[in-house]
Amino acid sequence: MADTRGFEVLTGAHDYLREVVAGVPAGAWGAATPCSEWTARQVFNHARIDQQGYGLAITGGRPDSDPFHPEDALAADPSAQLDEVLRAVAAAYAGLPADSEAVPTPLGPLSLPFAAAAAAMDAAVHAWDIAVGTGQDLPLTEELAEGIRPLADRLVDHLRDSYQVFAPARQVPAGAGRAESLLAFLGRDPHWKP
Known part of the structure; x- marks a missing residue:
């Protein structure tokens, strides 16, 4: 049976990014972010x-x-510009055999579930960055964080150490939720405010 979890996570992350971009107030695009x-x-x-x-x-x-x-x-319509890109990404992933073990990604080849989760991690964390920067009450969901975390555990320390694309991981209190823990692991302050 094919592992479809990566596709589900990617779809959820794309939906989250679309929702956040559509909700940015007109005057907020110049806002600071994490x-x-x-x-x-x-x-x-x-x-x-x-x-x-x-x-x-x-x-x-x-x-x-x-x-x-x-x-x-x-662009004149950021939501339309984003939607065009996200539709192309979804189509590219949908066209792959479900058992693909070496899907090309900007991070190197990954199995299909991990490749989709890598794209999802990028979309979701930046959706969160935009949401908190523009004052939207659209938190990263626990479910989405749970779907991304296995990929993050596999790759983020290497990316952080080799390419400095993530800030150092932050500590979270015992009992922190999955979203808070993921954001902290990705170098974000889960309670960031502009």
Whole structure:
């Protein structure tokens, strides 16, 4: 039986990112975010380009710009721009055999469930960054965090140590929820405020 958990997590993360982007108040795109060097606009562009990279790693091609130097500008309709990218990513993953063991990703080849979870982790954490930066009450769900955590445990320390793409992990109190624990592991302050 094929493991579909990665697809479920990816779908949930994409839905979360869509909801957050659609809910950004018109004047809030310039807001500070937990990514201290980037505005909400830049985090949006980083997340959009990263997702584009996950899809294009499978179908061929390169993202339209460097995700680590995102523009501080928006398209006329950010939700439509994002939706186009997320639909392409979903189609790329849906076209793979369910037992794929070496799916190309920006992080190197991963089994299909882990590849989908890697794309999901990126989408979900940046959705959270945008949500808290723009004052939205749209927390990362416990279920989504639970689906992402096995991939995070497998890859994040390597990415943090080798490429400095995550801040150091933070401590959380005993009994912290899965979402709070994941955010802290990814170097975020789960209680960040602008």
